[in-house]
Every structure is written in C-alpha cells, then in structure tokens.
Amino acid sequence: MSSDRIIQVERDILGKNDRLAADNRARFQADEVLAFNLVSSPGAGKTSLLVRAVSELKNGFPIGVIEGDQQTSNDAERIRATGVAAIQVNTGKGCHLDAAMVGEAYDRLPWLNGGILFIENVGNLVCPAAFDLGEACKIVVFSTTEGEDKPLKYPDMFAASSLMLINKIDLAPVLDFDLARTVEYARRVNPGIEVLTVSARTGEGFPAFYAWIRRRGAKMKQTAMATQD
Amino acid sequence: MHEMALCEGIIGIVEEEARKRAFAKVNIVCLEIGALSHVAPEALKFCFEAVAARTIAQGARLEIVETPGTAWCMACSKSVEIKQRYEPCPSCGGHQLQVTGGEEMRVRELEVD
Numbered sequence: 048m049s050s051d052r053i054i055q056v057e058r059d060i061l062g063k064n065d066r067l068a069a070d071n072r073a074r075f076q077a078d079e080v081l082a083f084n085l086v087s088s089p090g091a092g093k094t095s096l097l098v099r100a101v102s103e104l105k106n107g108f109p110i111g112v113i114e115g116d117q118q119t120s121n122d123a124e125r126i127r128a129t130g131v132a133a134i135q136v137n138t139g140k141g142c143h144l145d146a147a148m149v150g151e152a153y154d155r156l157p158w159l160n161g162g163i164l165f166i167e168n169v170g171n172l173v174c175p176a177a178f179d180l181g182e183a184c185k186i187v188v189f190s191t192t193e194g195e196d197k198p199l200k201y202p203d204m205f206a207a208s209s210l211m212l213i214n215k216i217d218l219a220p221v222l223d224f225d226l227a228r229t230v231e232y233a234r235r236v237n238p239g240i241e242v243l244t245v246s247a248r249t250g251e252g253f254p255a256f257y258a259w260i261r262r263r264g265a266k267m268k269q270t271a272m273a274t275q276d
Numbered sequence: 277m278h279e280m281a282l283c284e285g286i287i288g289i290v291e292e293e294a295r296k297r298a299f300a301k302v303n304i305v306c307l308e309i310g311a312l313s314h315v316a317p318e319a320l321k322f323c324f325e326a327v328a329a330r331t332i333a334q335g336a337r338l339e340i341v342e343t344p345g346t347a348w349c350m351a352c353s354k355s356v357e358i359k360q361r362y363e364p365c366p367s368c369g370g371h372q373l374q375v376t377g378g379e380e381m382r383v384r385e386l387e388v389d
Contacts, residue, residue, distance in 0.1 A: 052387070177315075
C-alpha cells in the first residue's frame, strides 16, 4: 500500500525575498528615506545619470548609493568621487540584486535620515523585475541607442516600473530616434508609466527629474502622516 | 538565470515544510505559474533537477499548473484574458489594461512519503 500523502502548501516562491523586502521598506520608512531601484540593460547610462544626479542633489539631502554589478567596484568608485557614500555589491554569478543584499548594504551606509537611496541594479532587463528590494518604486532607464520596441521585448520590467527615464536624448537626432513610438510601446505594457527625457552628458531634462523626485518625496510624507493618524 | 534563484526558493519551502510536517521524501512538487509571471515553466523544469540534487527534493517530479493572464479593460469595463503583457484587449483592441491575475509563482502542494 502506498503511503503517499498530499500536503497543501500555497506559498509564494519569492516569499522569503518579499519578507526581507518588507523589512527593508519598513526601515526606509522609519528613516524617511526615499529609495529608488534603477534598472536597465547594460550600457543605458545608469551610473552616468546617477553621478550627475547625486552631484547636483547632494547639498539638498543626505544621499546614499548601492551599486550592483557582477564584478568590479568601478561604479561605486565613480559615485564616491562625487563625495557621496556608495556601497558596491558584487553578485558574482547572480544576475540581480535581492532584498537580503540590499539590507546588508544599507547597514553599511551612513544614516540617510530624510534623504534618498539610489539602488543601481545589475544591468539586466529580465531578472531584476521579479525581485522586490523594498524600494518606493522602480525607475527603468532606457537609452535612445536601444530599439524603440524594447518595452515590448522586455515587458515585465516596463510593467514593474513607475518611471521611464529616456537617456542620451542629445543623440536622438543622429539616431532618428522615435520618441512617440517608444512611449506608445511602453504604455501598451504599462498605461500608467511616467516618462521623462534626459541626457546624463549635457544635463538636459534633469530639473524635471528632480521635480519628479520631490513630488515622490512629498507623496511619501503624506502617506506616512496618513498612516500615523 | 533567476530561474536558479527561484528553484532555490522552491527547495527552501520544501525543506521548511519537511521540518514542520515531518516527511523525508518528496515525489511531486506542484507549482502554480501564471502566464504573466517572471518565469517560463520550461526554464524552471530545466533548473529544478540540478538545484534539487542532494536535497530532500532530489528526484522529485515538478508539475506545473499554468494559470491564465487576466486584465481589467478600462475601456470595456470588463475582465479579459491575455497571453502577454503587451497584448491588446481582445474585445476593443485598446491597451488600457490593468493586469489582475496570472502573475502567481507559488508552491501549491507536495506529494510526499
């Protein structure tokens, strides 16, 4: 006679990561830190964009950066050269940051009380979409040198992101880049996604990005006050 | 290769359940994977055997129940089925869709000895 039995489990495969992400989110909220998870394919310009943003914002708020790459600490060094604290996480064979890595890296940053945490994920438009890190939202960086149809080819990432930053906009005329088509494709997978165009090289579009960050910060404070009431 | 991380998550759940519910062998691991989730069932099956080796789930068969993608069409004010995120509403052809189901990645049940 068979002794087989069926056990009902009903548990999320990413449940452990999601619990750790919830812990991170609670810590960010307690510190009033606005955390962004920057995702893109390799070479879209996440680090150049961050170097400019942290240089221009660092006098206004405490800022910290967590850099994820398979290997090297090149990116963290580029951030530290601006005077902003950065922790490099090497994922080795891994293709994404997970919530545990971010929690440990956050421990090693100075206290960001009321400031901003930028998490630069591994350049990869697939895997990081699945892993919540505890961020306020994901920002997908897309560059004009990529095909306009990338949102359709990698829909999960564009669906998971609240903002699409279209970088290298200064190159758009040379490349015959079709902005309207890119935005239309992104909104097919995510009707609510916001879109800003920037150039990390020239600084074009950054004031609008900072205004967007300030709006997110105000929204976070409102939500926190509503929860306290 | 986030399939490896997902398989490690599955094995972690199986090992926790084995401690809680006292079983020593798993014959079948049954998963629920949504059509709009972050993984393809074939990729999971490919990785599972390698990750399960030398664990309590060694030799277990992976059974995957695929659940359909569903979305709320704001233009039609009704629920529709979609296979991919970029697909238009099958009724009106529009893209004003809010995904409502099919993102699951769950361990449903285990058949154990």
